[in-house]
Amino acid sequence: MTDSSFLFSGITFNRKKFSSDFARFKVKYSYLKVSRDIGWGDLLAFRIAFWRRGWGQLTVEKKPSNDSEEILLENKDPEVEAEVEVVAKPVKKRKRKAAVSDPVEGFSVFKSSKTEPVHEENEETENASQGKKELYRQMERDAIFRKKHNIHTSGSNIPSPLQDFSELRSRYGCRPYILRNLAELGIKEPTPIQMQAIPILLSGRECFACAPTGSGKTLAFVCPMLMKLKRASKEGVRAVILCPTRELASQTFRECKKLAKGKKFYIKLMTKQLANSAEFSKVPCDILISTPLRLKFAVTKRKLDLSRVEYLVLDESDKLFELGLLKHVDAVVKACSNPSITRSLFSATLPDTVEELARSIMHDAVRVIIGRKNSASESIKQKLVFVGSEEGKLLALRQTFEESLNPPVLVFVQNKDRAKNLYKELKFDEIRVDVIHSDLSQLERENAIDNFRAGKTWVLIATDVIARGMDFKGVNCVINYDFPDSSSAYIHRIGRSGRAGRSGEAVTFYTEADVRYLKNIANVMKASGCEVPNWILTLPKLKWKKHRPKREFLSTKPHDDEE
Numbered sequence: 001m002t003d004s005s006f007l008f009s010g011i012t013f014n015r016k017k018f019s020s021d022f023a024r025f026k027v028k029y030s031y032l033k034v035s036r037d038i039g040w041g042d043l044l045a046f047r048i049a050f051w052r053r054g055w056g057q058l059t060v061e062k063k064p065s066n067d068s069e070e071i072l073l074e075n076k077d078p079e080v081e082a083e084v085e086v087v088a089k090p091v092k093k094r095k096r097k098a099a100v101s102d103p104v105e106g107f108s109v110f111k112s113s114k115t116e117p118v119h120e121e122n123e124e125t126e127n128a129s130q131g132k133k134e135l136y137r138q139m140e141r142d143a144i145f146r147k148k149h150n151i152h153t154s155g156s157n158i159p160s161p162l163q164d165f166s167e168l169r170s171r172y173g174c175r176p177y178i179l180r181n182l183a184e185l186g187i188k189e190p191t192p193i194q195m196q197a198i199p200i201l202l203s204g205r206e207c208f209a210c211a212p213t214g215s216g217k218t219l220a221f222v223c224p225m226l227m228k229l230k231r232a233s234k235e236g237v238r239a240v241i242l243c244p245t246r247e248l249a250s251q252t253f254r255e256c257k258k259l260a261k262g263k264k265f266y267i268k269l270m271t272k273q274l275a276n277s278a279e280f281s282k283v284p285c286d287i288l289i290s291t292p293l294r295l296k297f298a299v300t301k302r303k304l305d306l307s308r309v310e311y312l313v314l315d316e317s318d319k320l321f322e323l324g325l326l327k328h329v330d331a332v333v334k335a336c337s338n339p340s341i342t343r344s345l346f347s348a349t350l351p352d353t354v355e356e357l358a359r360s361i362m363h364d365a366v367r368v369i370i371g372r373k374n375s376a377s378e379s380i381k382q383k384l385v386f387v388g389s390e391e392g393k394l395l396a397l398r399q400t401f402e403e404s405l406n407p408p409v410l411v412f413v414q415n416k417d418r419a420k421n422l423y424k425e426l427k428f429d430e431i432r433v434d435v436i437h438s439d440l441s442q443l444e445r446e447n448a449i450d451n452f453r454a455g456k457t458w459v460l461i462a463t464d465v466i467a468r469g470m471d472f473k474g475v476n477c478v479i480n481y482d483f484p485d486s487s488s489a490y491i492h493r494i495g496r497s498g499r500a501g502r503s504g505e506a507v508t509f510y511t512e513a514d515v516r517y518l519k520n521i522a523n524v525m526k527a528s529g530c531e532v533p534n535w536i537l538t539l540p541k542l543k544w545k546k547h548r549p550k551r552e553f554l555s556t557k558p559h560d561d562e563e
């Protein structure tokens with residue numbers, strides 16, 4: 001068909017000239033034959049239906065030798081045929097209505113050539129305005145729904161949010177195994193980030209999203225990824241999820257497996273062993289979950305091919321864009337060279353600099369913010385405690401544990417040496433304590449996490465290595481033994497409690513040396529509805545800077561004893 005004309009904003013596509021390309025992509029399209037006299041109103045109605053479902057581009061090709069037109073639907077979903085029936089209804093309805101109304105209105109079915117165009121024109125204008133009205137009504141309904149769920153979006157043509165997981169099937173033809181797995185996991189209603197991010201990603205749009213800790217971001221990117229991949233393939237890596245730490249990568253790997261249960265996807269976690277394997281390219285892999293350094297190593301040293309990757313997720317994106325990781329992330333993003341890739345960024349904190357970077361690398365991305373940007377989860381009760389000095393901290397910690405130890409409790413310190421020392425201090429108290437930091441082997445780190453998850457450990461002392469993304473169900477209290485180095489570190493640390501709607505508590509110790517930095521944290525606390533003494537809020541504004549003071553030796557023993 002060389003004489004193709006496209007209505008609305010479609011890509012000109014000469015099917016004869018590009019017949020071989022078309023044959024390759026044929027499976028992606030479905031057709032709907034409609035009468036030649038299809039009006040603009042009908043097309044607008046189709047377009048609205050498309051927009052609501054978050055489908056691809058709607059274009060029309062005219063067939064000169066035939067009395068029908070084809071509506072070309074760019075849709076990669078095999079279920080589209082069924083949906084097209086629904087979409088086609090307005091045309092049938094209009095025709096039926098016309099047939100019934102003709103005799104009533106006194107018009108002949110065989111109209112003269114003079115009167116017909118006038119009637120058609122009026123009808124089309126009417127349909128167009130009806131379509132427009134419906135579009136506006138839908139936009140209004142979406143706006144009300146978003147407002148109710150604190151969903152803030154920016155970007156063009158944003159798909160309607162999901163109100164219910166059943167819409168995954170009715171709007172997107174989701175396979176039953178996902179709905180079954182969600183039900184088995186006890187997941188009934190989508191969280192606000194899932195309501196909006198899932199339709200965006202399913203419609204093939206790029207997205208950067210900021211939603212509170214514990215609000216279900218993982219599912220918001222894993223679910224559409226599985227739906228888009230549809231089935232397993234052995235033709236190379238098709239989706240990559242980058243996480244800043246090994247612990248988070250392995251947790252995300254497990255979450256993927258849970259949601260994919262019953263479907264034979266090849267989901268791989270990039271372990272040291274796998275990264276070093278020379279046979280990597282022969283291992284079937286649909287979804288690869290990795291830290292940036294390991295993936296970069298596999299790409300550069302093991303010639304791992306990422307050119308077929310269709311979906312790339314940068315989880316904890318602001319952390320991935322920090323200086324130490326950025327060059328590895330950059331190498332991975334470059335290796336994912338497929339021009340039709342869909343990239344997405346997720347985090348509970350999204351600094352403006354990261355947003356700018358995201359905008360510069362993404363195409364027509366939609367921005368989604370749940371609640372207030374860079375804020376803590378509102379289900380956490382936050383408290384600041386003045387402890388005077390380093391020694392004061394240890395006394396305050398022991399006193400807290402004596403008064404009320406409500407495990408599981410996470411205690412964050414500034415670095416691994418302090419973690420080791422605090423562990424030595426608490427080991428002989430009558431509490432089950434463990435420690436996790438980067439000097440431990442992978443196995444030791446995993447054991448520490450597993451024991452904490454299983455309730456064998458009551459108090460886990462940690463560095464920021466587990467501050468992001470780790471989902472420990474039911475952590476009752478987070479204690480910032482050492483003041484966090486930034487407000488985003490604070491948000492992520494305390495976000496290990498108060499997850500998925502549960503309540504939690506966060507206590508932050510501060511000394512004289514930390515007072516200058518109190519305001520940043522106090523602002524976060526105030527924004528999430530916690531009480532903060534006024535004097536802190538009136539402290540002078542500090543320019544953004546990481547606060548990592550050299551802290552005194554952590555021990556209650558006299559220093560001479562240590563020598």
Ligand SMILES: Nc1ncnc2c1ncn2[C@@H]1O[C@H](COP(=O)(O)OP(=O)(O)OP(=O)(O)O)[C@@H](O)[C@H]1O
Nearest residue numbers: 187189190191213214215216217218348469471500
């Ligand atoms: N729709 C839902 N309903 C109930 N629970 C859910 C839902 N979605 C996810 N969850 C659960 O909520 C918990 C937190 O989810 P997840 O780890 O994805 O949070 P997150 O937003 O990524 O947090 P963080 O910012 O800390 O990484 C998990 O235990 C997950 O199983």
